[in-house]
Amino acid sequence: MRQFLSLLLGLSIGIILDVSAFGQDDSLRAIQSKGALVWGADQEGGGPFVFPDENDPNKLVGFEVELAELIASHIGVPAQFAQGQWDKLPDLLDRGDIDIVLNGFEWNSGRAERYGTSIPYYIYELQLLARKDDESIQSWDDLITQPAGQPRKMSLLGGAAAEDFTAAFAAEHNTTIELALFDGVTDAMRAAELGTDRIDGNVQDLPIWNFYRKDFPNLKPVGPPVGRGFYVALLRKSDRQLLDSVNEAINAGLRDGRLRTIFERYGMWNEVQALRALETSADGGFRGLVKAEESNGTRTAESGSETNATNTPELSSSQSLHGLKVITQRGWFLVKAAMMTVLLSITAMPLAVLIGLLMALMKLYGKWFVSIPATCYVELVRGTPLILQLYVIYFLVPEVLKYLFPGTHFSISAFWSAVAGLAINYSAYEAEIYRAGLQSIPKGQMEAALSLGMTRNLALRRIIIPQATRIVIPPVTNDFIALFKDTAVCSVITVVELSKEYYIQARNTGAIVELGLLSAFLYLAMSYPLSLLAGRLERRLGKESR
Amino acid sequence: MITLNGIVKRYGSQEVLRGVTMSVARGEVCVLLGPSGGGKSTLLRTINGLETFDEGSIDVSGTQLIGGDIVSREAALLKIRRKVGMVFQQFNLFPHRTVLENVIEAPMQVLKQSREQAVGKAKELLARVGMLEKSNARPTSLSGGQQQRVAIARTLAMQPEAILFDEPTSALDPNTTAEVISVMQDLAKGGQGMIVVTHGMKFARSVAHTVHILHSGAIIESGPPEQVFDNPRQEITRGFLMEAN
Numbered sequence: 001m002r003q004f005l006s007l008l009l010g011l012s013i014g015i016i017l018d019v020s021a022f023g024q025d026d027s028l029r030a031i032q033s034k035g036a037l038v039w040g041a042d043q044e045g046g047g048p049f050v051f052p053d054e055n056d057p058n059k060l061v062g063f064e065v066e067l068a069e070l071i072a073s074h075i076g077v078p079a080q081f082a083q084g085q086w087d088k089l090p091d092l093l094d095r096g097d098i099d100i101v102l103n104g105f106e107w108n109s110g111r112a113e114r115y116g117t118s119i120p121y122y123i124y125e126l127q128l129l130a131r132k133d134d135e136s137i138q139s140w141d142d143l144i145t146q147p148a149g150q151p152r153k154m155s156l157l158g159g160a161a162a163e164d165f166t167a168a169f170a171a172e173h174n175t176t177i178e179l180a181l182f183d184g185v186t187d188a189m190r191a192a193e194l195g196t197d198r199i200d201g202n203v204q205d206l207p208i209w210n211f212y213r214k215d216f217p218n219l220k221p222v223g224p225p226v227g228r229g230f231y232v233a234l235l236r237k238s239d240r241q242l243l244d245s246v247n248e249a250i251n252a253g254l255r256d257g258r259l260r261t262i263f264e265r266y267g268m269w270n271e272v273q274a275l276r277a278l279e280t281s282a283d284g285g286f287r288g289l290v291k292a293e294e295s296n297g298t299r300t301a302e303s304g305s306e307t308n309a310t311n312t313p314e315l316s317s318s319q320s321l322h323g324l325k326v327i328t329q330r331g332w333f334l335v336k337a338a339m340m341t342v343l344l345s346i347t348a349m350p351l352a353v354l355i356g357l358l359m360a361l362m363k364l365y366g367k368w369f370v371s372i373p374a375t376c377y378v379e380l381v382r383g384t385p386l387i388l389q390l391y392v393i394y395f396l397v398p399e400v401l402k403y404l405f406p407g408t409h410f411s412i413s414a415f416w417s418a419v420a421g422l423a424i425n426y427s428a429y430e431a432e433i434y435r436a437g438l439q440s441i442p443k444g445q446m447e448a449a450l451s452l453g454m455t456r457n458l459a460l461r462r463i464i465i466p467q468a469t470r471i472v473i474p475p476v477t478n479d480f481i482a483l484f485k486d487t488a489v490c491s492v493i494t495v496v497e498l499s500k501e502y503y504i505q506a507r508n509t510g511a512i513v514e515l516g517l518l519s520a521f522l523y524l525a526m527s528y529p530l531s532l533l534a535g536r537l538e539r540r541l542g543k544e545s546r
Numbered sequence: 547m548i549t550l551n552g553i554v555k556r557y558g559s560q561e562v563l564r565g566v567t568m569s570v571a572r573g574e575v576c577v578l579l580g581p582s583g584g585g586k587s588t589l590l591r592t593i594n595g596l597e598t599f600d601e602g603s604i605d606v607s608g609t610q611l612i613g614g615d616i617v618s619r620e621a622a623l624l625k626i627r628r629k630v631g632m633v634f635q636q637f638n639l640f641p642h643r644t645v646l647e648n649v650i651e652a653p654m655q656v657l658k659q660s661r662e663q664a665v666g667k668a669k670e671l672l673a674r675v676g677m678l679e680k681s682n683a684r685p686t687s688l689s690g691g692q693q694q695r696v697a698i699a700r701t702l703a704m705q706p707e708a709i710l711f712d713e714p715t716s717a718l719d720p721n722t723t724a725e726v727i728s729v730m731q732d733l734a735k736g737g738q739g740m741i742v743v744t745h746g747m748k749f750a751r752s753v754a755h756t757v758h759i760l761h762s763g764a765i766i767e768s769g770p771p772e773q774v775f776d777n778p779r780q781e782i783t784r785g786f787l788m789e790a791n
Contacts, residue, residue, distance in 0.1 A: 447596055448638035448697075452652035452704060453628045462655060467642050 026241040027099055028075070037072040037079050040098035042086040044184050048211040048266040049104050050081070064102045066262045067121060067253075071100070071233075074249035085183060087159040087503075090115060093236055100246065101234040104205060106161035111234065116243045120230030121250050121259065123272045126162050127209045128222040129192060130201035137201055139223045144175045153178040155188040155199045155494075158504075162203040165227040180414065180494040186212060187395075193218050194398050197414045197494070207268050228272070326511040331518055337501030338522045344415075344487045344497060348422035349480050355423060356430025361460065363431070364438055374431075381428035386489050390421040394493040418490035426483050433475045437468035470541040477534030481527050498522060547572040547707060547739065548630070552602035553592060554613065555585075555763075562588055563599065564763040570756075572707065575734045576741045577750040577771075580760035581786055586743040589760065590710050593741070594630050595623040606630060607707065628656070631701035635713040637693040639685035639700070645672065646681040649700045657704070664703070671699040675729050691722025695729055708739040715746060747790055751775060759783050 031037050041050040041064055050062040060081055072079035084092045089101045093115065106124070107117055130137035136147050143152045156163045158181035170177040180199055182188040185208050192202035193216050206225050213219070233250075235243050253259040263269040362374035381389070394417040401410040412420070441464050449459035491500035502519040506512045548570040555563040562585050570576045578586045591597040593604060601613040609625045612618075639648050649668035653659040659667075672678040675695040685693055694714055701709055711730070715723040727749050734740065734753040744750065750757055750771050757774045759767040759782075767780045778784045 442636075442638075444634055444636050444638035445640065448632075448634060448640070449652075450596070450623075451594055451627055451632035452700070453624065453656040454652065455624065458655060462651065463640055467640075470642065 027236065027239045028242040028245060031075060031077060031099055031242070035077050037068070037075055037077050037100065038082050038098045039068045039072075039079055039100045039102050040082045040084045040089045040092050041101070041103035042084060042089065042184075044085075044186075046103075048207055048268060063122075063262050063266045063268060064104075066265075067250075067259070068100075068102050070253050070258060070262075071102075071246055071249040074252065075245050086157070087183065090234060093234060096236075099235070099239075099242065104160075104208075104231050105234050107230040107232045108161065108164070111232075114237070116235035116237050116239055118233035118235070118243060118246045119250055120232050121253075122207075122231040122263070122268070124161075124229055124231055125206045125225030125272070126165055126227035126229075127204050127206045127225050128201060129189065129204055129209060129216075129219045130222050131193060131195060132218050132220045134200065137222055140169065140226065142222075143169070143177055143200075144173045146175070150198070151176040151178050152200045153180060153198050155180045155182060155191040155202045157182055157185050157188055157204075160205070161227065161229050162205065166203050181496070182494060183492060186215070189216050189219065190395060191494075194395065194402070194411070196394060196398050196411050197417070198411060207266075210267060322511055322514065326509050326514050327518055330505045330509060330511070330515060333501055333505055334498060334515065334518055334522060337496060337498045338526065340495065341484070341487045341497040341523075342526060344418055344422065344490065344495070345480070345484045348419045348487075349426065349483055351419070351423035352426035352479075352483070353430050353476060355427035356432075357434050357465070359427065359431035360434035360438055363435060365456070365460070378428045378431045381424055382432070386421060386425045386486060387492055389425055390417065390490060390493050393417045393421050393424075414490075414494045417493055418487070418495045421490070421493075422483055422486065425486075426479060429479055430472075430476060433472050433479070434468060437472040438464060440471055441467050473541060474534060474538045477530065477537070481530055484527055484530070485523070547574075547607055548593065548741070549605040550589075550593070550602070551604070553589065553599050553604065554601035555588060555592065555597065555599040562763050563592070565602070566760075566763070566765055567602075568758060568765060568768070570708065570739065570741060573737045573739045574755050575739070575753050576756045576758065577754040578741065578743045578758050578760055579745075579747075579750065579786070579790075580758075581789075584760045585763040586760050587712050590712050590741060590743050593710060594627050594632055595619065596632075628704065629707045630710060631704055631706035631708075632710040632712065633694070633697050633701055633714050635716050637685075637690070637697045637717075639693055639697055641684070641686055644682050644684060645677060645688075645696050648685065648696060649703050652700070653703050668699070668703055671702050672696070674702075674732075675699045676725070689722055690718045691725045694718065694722075694726045698726075698729055698733075702733075702738075708741060709733075711740060711742040711744070713743050713745070715744065745790065747775070747787075759786065761786075 043050045043052060043060060043062075046062060048062055049064045050060055053059040053061045065079075065081070068079040068081070082092070082098045084098070086103060089098070089103055089105075090111075092098045093101055102121075104122075104124070105111065107120060111117060128137075128140055128143075136142060136145075137152075143154070146152065154166055154177055156166060156179055163179060163181065166177055166179060178198075180188075180191065180197060182191065185204065189202050189204065189209075189212060191197065191199050201222070202219070209221065233246055235246065250259070253262075260269055260273070263273065359374045359378055362370045363378070364371075366374065393412065394414065397417075398411050402408070445463055445467065446456075446459055449463045450456070454462070487495075487497050488499035490497060491503075496504070498519055502515055506515045509515070550566055550568050553563050553566040554561060566585075566589055568576075578589065580586055588597055592599045593606070595611065598616070598619075599611075599613045603613060604611040606626045607629055609622050609629075611622055611626070639645075640651065643651065646665065646668055649671060650659075650661070650664035653664040653667065654661060669678060669681070672681060675698055677692060677695050677699065680688060680692065680696075685696065688696070698709075698714075714730070715726050718726060723746075727746065730740075730742070730749065731753050742749070742754075754771045756768060757771045758765050759774065759778075759780070761782050767774060767778065767783045774783065775787065778787060
């Protein structure tokens with residue numbers, strides 16, 4: 001036994017040493033020894049980058065799939081795909097889950113500072129999109145105007161260059177443009193097409209728009225493409241040898257025309273590609289051949305043409321911040337977002353309890369044509385996830401209403417969609433809690449009330465429901481705390497609450513730990529008083545009725 | 547005041563009430579006696595509609611319930627229940643309300659009395675059953691006998707023409723039984739009509755005007771207590787009385 005233990009100890013020390021050796025050394029050798037280049041991308045709404053093959057959904061296609069194979073074969077290993085949510089791919093890189101990110105990440109100085117960035121493999125431009133029936137948007141300059149007295153609102157992929165470009169455009173023209181940030185490009189375009197939540201339009205990478213345009217027949221491109229920039233591969237900063245190999249592979253592909261063949265296959269080739277920069281400078285930026293083209297009307301959001309460009313907002317805020325400094329500088333954002341979390345919870349929960357009580361009453365005391373729909377509602381809502389319900393409310397309900405009442409423009413704001421989603425989702429659980437509570441009231445209570453001449457409704461209202469409410473307070477409070485934490489899911493429909501704001505700030509500053517601790521503290525500071533209150537209520541009501 | 551005509555109630559194929567016919571006059575104290583499972587409680591609960599019945603009819607001061615009819619039942623029941631109160635074996639006080647609130651609830655909600663009016667009447671009734679000083683207590687802090695006295699006051703607050711007592715002392719120990727019985731005797735002497743399901747022979751003998759012996763869902767013998775107790779005509783009655791004594 002002792003021998004076995006020491007063997008185990010020796011082995012584990014060996015593993016630890018081995019790992020730390022990998023950590024210091026370049027990943028290139030590790031990749032060659034494990035025999036695969038693990039590359040990360042998001043296949044959700046991923047065309048033409050990475051997406052499931054129409055004919056064989058098990059197979060992934062896309063120009064980045066072929067690019068990954070091109071790079072991997074240069075290193076001498078097969079490419080292995082790893083799925084990740086787009087804006088979280090750099091984190092997967094930091095965690096060591098993947099070796100390289102190939103997913104339309106735009107070069108910018110902030111990224112170049114934190115990650116190893118390859119030479120560009122594609123030059124993209126941004127396209128402004130608006131609804132075909134919206135005459136008020138004919139050019140970028142129309143975004144400066146505020147026809148309804150409200151700022152224009154654009155849907156965007158969170159963390160992408162389109163966000164920086166649009167924000168910079170608004171700042172440059174001293175106007176406000178509201179940004180609704182989505183996790184997926186197709187969601188952002190759909191929201192623009194439907195006009196959900198007052199969204200006027202969308203700013204999209206041109207290749208993405210070209211790929212998906214047939215799916216969004218009511219969107220039109222507005223003006224010429226703008227904001228030229230570069231897609232680059234992201235690597236860990238320490239992986240210099242790997243970066244060299246990746247650059248060699250891209251260069252070779254450019255020279256012998258293989259990259260052009262790939263891009264042509266996806267309808268992405270254009271003359272602009274000929275302008276591509278081929279050299280990477282020592283500081284992680286690159287010396288581009290692209291001229292800033294303000295003269296002929298197109299804008300460059302951020303390009304390598306001006307080396308060491310330092311005038312963009314992204315750069316000034318992406319200096320790594322740590323310790324108390326990041327807390328004092330960014331803490332307020334988290335506190336404000338925590339207010340949103342509270343507001344969502346205290347608006348949604350009373351609604352959930354009310355709907356739940358109604359459903360429980362319908363189930364228990366209604367005739368069959370009342371109780372059966374209530375049962376169906378509870379089972380349907382309880383059996384589907386919150387995230388799906390939020391999507392349906394946010395995207396589908398406006399579409400259905402548009403279909404039912406043609407000509408009217410209907411939209412639900414993200415906030416009220418979130419409140420409705422949370423309320424509906426939790427109402428199913430509250431219904432079951434209330435059902436159990438109502439059933440636990442002895443039959444004699446109803447009989448006594450009826451015998452005193454009360455109607456059934458009066459007896460329920462005055463005698464049965466008040467008693468059931470006392471019984472359900474502890475489980476309902478539990479659910480309130482759960483709902484409170486589930487507000488984080490609402491970020492999928494662009495509500496920025498505490499978790500989302502944490503992610504935005506952490507990504508922006510790199511202070512994952514400090515801001516994470518602050519967020520955890522804020523959640524605890526909000527939910528712990530609730531637990532205390534629940535305990536007190538439970539004790540007080542317990543004393544009253546027993 | 548209350549007339550039952552050929553009441554039949556079935557659970558599936560089993561008849562638990564087999565054509566019961568009886569009537570109770572205004573101010574009459576009527577006691578239902580008989581072995582357990584004879585249908586006494588079920589019969590009592592059909593009168594104020596806590597149980598349905600399949601055949602026959604019930605008339606309470608001109609309001610009719612017809613066996614098997616569920617359509618016009620609700621409206622009729624509301625009328626009947628205002629005239630006929632009920633006191634339960636398990637008291638069924640409302641635990642989330644104080645003693646006083648239990649008594650004023652129905653007068654305020656059903657009869658739309660003002661709070662002052664309801665409270666004044668409630669205090670008078672609580673004094674009558676000896677529970678005035680517990681007005682602000684919670685029902686759960688009271689003994690069984692005290693709870694039952696409050697329940698009687700609660701029923702009286704609706705000024706019923708008759709009160710149905712469903713084994714009001716069966717859940718009580720002998721000491722507290724006496725408190726409740728004495729309250730009921732006072733009521734009976736004061737002219738309150740009542741129908742009482744009980745095992746207490748003493749109560750029946752002292753205040754009942756009429757005693758009915760119920761056996762297997764049918765009334766087998768009726769009459770004034772002295773006649774039924776001292777000269778029972780039926781063999782079953784005799785056997786039951788022997789066992790009960």
